[in-house]
Amino acid sequence: MRYSKPLQRSLGLSWDVNTDNFLFQLSSENKPITRRGILSTINSLYDPLGFLAPVIIQGKLLLRKIVSETVDWDQPLTDETADEWKSWRDTLIAIETLRIPRTYVPYLSKTATKELHVFSDASEKAIAAVAYLRTTDSSGEPNIGFILGKAKVAPTSGHTIPRLELSAAVLAVEITQTIMDNLDLHIDTVKFYTDNSGTRSVQAHEIHSSEWLLGPKQLLSSEQKNSEDIYQLIDPEEDGEIRATVNVAKTFSTPEHKAGRSLTHDVLNTLMAEVSAIVNSRPLVPVSTDPENPLILTPAMLLTQKTDYIFTSDYLGNSTNEISVLPNGDEYRLWPVFSGPVGGRNTCRYYNKRRKWTEDRRDLIEGDVILLKDKNICRTQWPVGIIVNSFKSSDEHVRKAEVRVIVNGKATTYTRPIVDMILLIENNPV
Known part of the structure; x- marks a missing residue:
């Protein structure tokens, strides 16, 4: 017996x-x-x-x-x-x-390397993180063992997916610290992963064969096998669109270098940010000449998932991309590009011509294309709109107007004073 x-x-x-x-x-x-x-x-x-x-x-x-x-x-x-x-x-x-082995991996004392792999992910409902021990023997054969996992219910509202994924990453760091404080093993390498399918919820009858307990299949492959999946970089010369983008970035990022002067760290950071804004502002589709539809698809919209990125006709019409450096050597200006949608300091200087109050100026009329000021957002995000109705005061001059703009992909109408409007394109009815 x-x-x-x-x-x-x-x-x-x-x-x-x-x-x-x-x-x-x-x-x-x-x-x-x-x-x-x-x-x-x-x-x-x-x-x-x-x-x-x-x-x-x-x-x-x-x-x-x-x-x-x-x-x-x-x-x-x-x-x-x-x-x-x-x-x-x-x-x-x-x-x-369900039966779960008490030991992490077989023959732990005979392993050549010990790695800790921590995965995390998040959704609108929950966040989760899980850690595995990956060992290899002298022949390079890998073994995986479940160490610790945690899952939490996500907040009901007020959090975006990127913020929740950041919370999941924080949870991954917390369980890693717990493991390192309590695991009596020398860990050679710690690796973190995000957006992992193994952290998704499963049914109870599927848990024994799920990636949550068994670990992702990618950990079972050796590094030599993984290297075969690395894609070769594409030469910019092989793709005309890529080549054009590279040329634009080079042109806008080397004005001081061409002038024989070096940039400071802060100026270089500002310059590269503006270069990125210009490159990501180029239209991906043919540009419509219809002022009723000022929304243009750009890489910035795909990256930020927002449709309020400003792209004015003054920039679209520029083909010279003229570059000049100020003689003092402390600042730089890229003209006329940086005076367009991305150069916030000089936009109004060219779009809004300043006159003395003793001079008569043209009233805004229906059909004029304007730039609508908004003190709550930065100047580069001011929306472009079209005048649909104007209102005259007792002196027979237009003091306010009704303007239609595109906000978040939808047409919206506002009534604003003319001091908050910058005339871009005049409507000259025949």
Whole structure:
């Protein structure tokens, strides 16, 4: 008769001494389908190392939904929410068949290298991070072991995806620090990854074969195999569009160099920022001459996911790209490009001709294309609009006008005083 050792408790988990595996035992108690009962069920899944984090996070998300729908802890749930809860609860039975080896990797003492790989990702619902130990033996054969994972419910509002991904990266650093403080191993290398599919939620019956426990497949390949996937850089000479962009960047970034002077660090940073703005402002599609549609697709729109990037006809019409350097040697000016949409300091100087109040000037009329001032945003983001209606005061001069602009891809009409408008293109009716 074979001797069978009883289950032991380690770190709050059940430990099968015979197979040296961790396992989970679920409570068979039927708890009420209320907020209190659901919270009790979720908390009964004690998982300090994060083996079941992709499964438990689904229950926490459902609990947050229930909290917003109910007032009392013992208030019955709606039929739809109750069915959703039962569906998730019934899948938990598969957790009892899960077996997780206690050791990270086999023959840990005989490994040649030890690497810590930490993955993180975020969505509008949750953030997660997970760490794996990757070892290689003397022959280069890799092994992967799950160390620690965590998942948190994301805030309900007020956070963008980039900010949530940054929170996930912070969580990755936190679990890395926890591992380094408690793991009695010398780690040769620590690597961080973001936007990883292995941190996504899975069903309970899929957890045993998921990347969360087994680790990403990319860690099982050697560095020699990974090097075959590196793409060769494309020579700019082989692509006309790339070559043109490179030429523009070179032209705008070397005015002081051509003049025989060097740039300071601050001036160089400013110059390169303006060069990037110019290159990312070039239109990707044929430019329409219709003033009713001033929105032009540019690389900046694709990079920032915003449509309020200003691109005026004065810049589009410039073909000389003339460059001049001020004689004092302390500042630089790129004319006329930097006096256009990107050179905020000199835009009004050329667009808005200043006259004494004793001189008569032309009133704004319907059809004039103007630049609408806005003190709440920077000058480079002032919208271009067209006058649709003008209003005269008692002196028979236009003091305010109704202007139509494109904001976030939508046409919007504002009534503003003429002092907030800079005339760009006059409407000369025949």
